[in-house]
Amino acid sequence: MTEGLQPGHGGTARRYEVFHTDCAARDTVDHVTSRWGVWVLIALQGDDLRFYELRDSIRGISEKMLAQTLRALVQDGLVWRTVEPTTPPQVTYGLTEFGRDVGEPLLDLFDRITRRLTPPGGSRAER
Template identity: 85%
Template sequence: MTSKWGVWVLISLLSNDLRFYELRDSIRGISEKMLSQSLRALVQDGMVWRKVEPTTPPQVTYGLTEFGRDVGEPLTDLFDRVTRRLPSRSAE
């Protein structure tokens, strides 16, 4: 959870459960490799659950566990506070 991508994954999953490619598309700049590594670590830490549908190809959905929600909600508040204080890009 200490990686920047882990934080983004938690924030992205707060609103609803997402499939791998939906999650990748919701996090600007993340590679599939980094997303896979982040998800693997978050699942191992008990913050994210993983559900595999036995289809061809397999559909994999991710969501937050109760522990992941407890951690993710304060992160969203912190993220919102930081972004409110940053100067807008158009002001540069």
């Protein structure tokens, strides 16, 4: 067996073993599930956003952390980035097909959680 990989079903397909520290998919999983990665993927589900629009939509994130998170997600192929040659440059981010595929379950998870939470000033959600 190759390090970081395990045989898939049927023996011909191969699948990443994210529990191995040398697994290539582990970094992507870490970036997606990081404190800010989840919020970036959820924020971009609705529309493509410029850097400052994205920063303003995710309360509490610093410009430095947003830039680092976006850099990792772009490198992983989840987010695309375009730069318009203006002064100052306008940078827009959006989800790739892979990013939409990964982000949809996160949005679903967020929706499930918020449906079950106690609304501000309301009664407790059904368990």
